[in-house]
Amino acid sequence: MTRTIPFIIGFLLVVAPFSTPQYPLHLLIMILIWSLVYTAWSLMGRFGLVSLGHGAFMSIGAYVTALLWNYSGISPWIGIPAAMITAAIMAFLVAYPCFQFKIVGHYFALVTLALSEVVKLVIIASRDHTGGSLGFTPNREGDGTSFYALQFADKETFYFVVLGAWVLGLVIWRLVDKSMMRYALDSISEDEDASAAAGIHVTGSKLKITMLSAVLTALGGALYCQYQMFIGPEVIGGIGISLQIVFAVVVGGLYTMMGPTIGAIITLLMTEIFRNWITSLRTEGIDLAGLDTSIYGLMLILFIIFLPKGVLGELIDRLAGGRQKDTS
Amino acid sequence: MANQIIATEALTKRFGGFTAVDNVSFKVDEGEIVGLIGPNGSGKSTIFNMISGALRPTSGSVLFKGQEIGGNLPNKICHMGIGRTFQIPRPIKRLSVLENVVVAAYFGQNGKVSQAASFDAAKDALEMVGLPTDRGASISTLGAAGLKKLELARALATKPELLLADESLGGLDNSEMDQAADMLKRIRSEMGITIIWVEHIMGVLMRVVDRVMVLDHGEKISEGLPSQVANDPKVIEVYLGTDASDVQASASSQKEL
Numbered sequence: 275m276t277r278t279i280p281f282i283i284g285f286l287l288v289v290a291p292f293s294t295p296q297y298p299l300h301l302l303i304m305i306l307i308w309s310l311v312y313t314a315w316s317l318m319g320r321f322g323l324v325s326l327g328h329g330a331f332m333s334i335g336a337y338v339t340a341l342l343w344n345y346s347g348i349s350p351w352i353g354i355p356a357a358m359i360t361a362a363i364m365a366f367l368v369a370y371p372c373f374q375f376k377i378v379g380h381y382f383a384l385v386t387l388a389l390s391e392v393v394k395l396v397i398i399a400s401r402d403h404t405g406g407s408l409g410f411t412p413n414r415e416g417d418g419t420s421f422y423a424l425q426f427a428d429k430e431t432f433y434f435v436v437l438g439a440w441v442l443g444l445v446i447w448r449l450v451d452k453s454m455m456r457y458a459l460d461s462i463s464e465d466e467d468a469s470a471a472a473g474i475h476v477t478g479s480k481l482k483i484t485m486l487s488a489v490l491t492a493l494g495g496a497l498y499c500q501y502q503m504f505i506g507p508e509v510i511g512g513i514g515i516s517l518q519i520v521f522a523v524v525v526g527g528l529y530t531m532m533g534p535t536i537g538a539i540i541t542l543l544m545t546e547i548f549r550n551w552i553t554s555l556r557t558e559g560i561d562l563a564g565l566d567t568s569i570y571g572l573m574l575i576l577f578i579i580f581l582p583k584g585v586l587g588e589l590i591d592r593l594a595g596g597r598q599k600d601t602s
Numbered sequence: 603m604a605n606q607i608i609a610t611e612a613l614t615k616r617f618g619g620f621t622a623v624d625n626v627s628f629k630v631d632e633g634e635i636v637g638l639i640g641p642n643g644s645g646k647s648t649i650f651n652m653i654s655g656a657l658r659p660t661s662g663s664v665l666f667k668g669q670e671i672g673g674n675l676p677n678k679i680c681h682m683g684i685g686r687t688f689q690i691p692r693p694i695k696r697l698s699v700l701e702n703v704v705v706a707a708y709f710g711q712n713g714k715v716s717q718a719a720s721f722d723a724a725k726d727a728l729e730m731v732g733l734p735t736d737r738g739a740s741i742s743t744l745g746a747a748g749l750k751k752l753e754l755a756r757a758l759a760t761k762p763e764l765l766l767a768d769e770s771l772g773g774l775d776n777s778e779m780d781q782a783a784d785m786l787k788r789i790r791s792e793m794g795i796t797i798i799w800v801e802h803i804m805g806v807l808m809r810v811v812d813r814v815m816v817l818d819h820g821e822k823i824s825e826g827l828p829s830q831v832a833n834d835p836k837v838i839e840v841y842l843g844t845d846a847s848d849v850q851a852s853a854s855s856q857k858e859l
Contacts (some may be wrong), residue, residue, distance in 0.1 A: 457697060
């Protein structure tokens, strides 16, 4: 029974765009893009490498792709890989010194937090090219649908693009999970010295997973840009987005493949509900702007205390716990 | 047989103004079991940390099979063929007992073996030390003796030529200590691994080792056969004290075993 669930969900995901109105389809696309980013973050986050700088990698993915397109006419098909490589280089430049000097835990998180701000400030400061805080819009190609420009006027086509990217993210998560690398990183996350004594290249292993995570995040950023056709330094980067990533993964579950996706579904639906609610209240003259952020903050604290494995992690634990009792 | 496997020359480690290891030179031949003893803080673990790459020597050199290895990364030294255990066991709690050893088997060979081969090697190592080889066994099922065995299994799984056993059997009862000592003997005889054994309980060590080195305040104060060292007045003064007669008895009982 449980084995058929993935196939049913897979089938529903494939037929979804043909039977779904535009607004839910838009939500679905956004959920898939963010799920990819959250999955990318959890690739390293699950090993105790907590990054508060993934907004930077998203920004790099989006801005490098869009700038190459607008100023050099380079197709996103080349621009996106270029952006992903740029993100990998950036990840290396930041992470290598950290790992070499054993900057771990909170200190690593602080360094990455600085990274997300630095990238945001660089984008704002280069306003002549990037549009600064006002944001940036990739040039439309022709009537808005072009395979070469990776632009699609209809949501249905784009849906399948992001569905593919999301599946790619899950596949990579799975491959890492099944590899010896996972054991190495689990080991490193608990005891770097003991791991090194067992022959593990500590710095190298951490660098690999960090760069992989950054590359996938950049892909998410680029797809966001291609879909929304608008990006801004705060829309797609900065501390706000970096924290949003952490929050969603914590909510969904850090240690399971589908956790980040569940996190994306919960947080995006919540955001939509809050937005509609606050807007409707405003028409009645009650201004509650900022309420949603406050509720997120409160939820984050409650989740970390009471559901540290996230919604999905907790659910799986309970199911597995019930099963274990049966066998023993 | 008398091929030298490891040697240190004027090995020194200073932490600020404190000299933890002072000008220590020694040689160990292939196939030997050498005991390294001394009171707490005499520099035994610091020497291990310098050989295994966890610490960079302040001066002096470490030669493994004639090659300078001082200051290399621990993982590289592991790949060269030096395995180590930690004085306080450092298991990875989120991995199972078997997985802990598999990691060492796989990465200890620098990832040049298949996953299946690492699982086999890990099971061999676990059998050698007498721990369960089933996939499910979790670290929390192991007691103090079990955790020390796991340390040993992890080190063995990296297929070392030289084993640095930071044993410190304190916390184990007499039969467990004897078991551990016999295990080291078997590791040498069955796997042909040279062993340097750090310990501060001397009795059990004296029974097993070929040679002993004694450290005090970072300096080597004595070296030789167990029976010689146990009767060395300098060793008795700084270290053995009133236990001297017990240890001497233990050292002389070696021939009977």
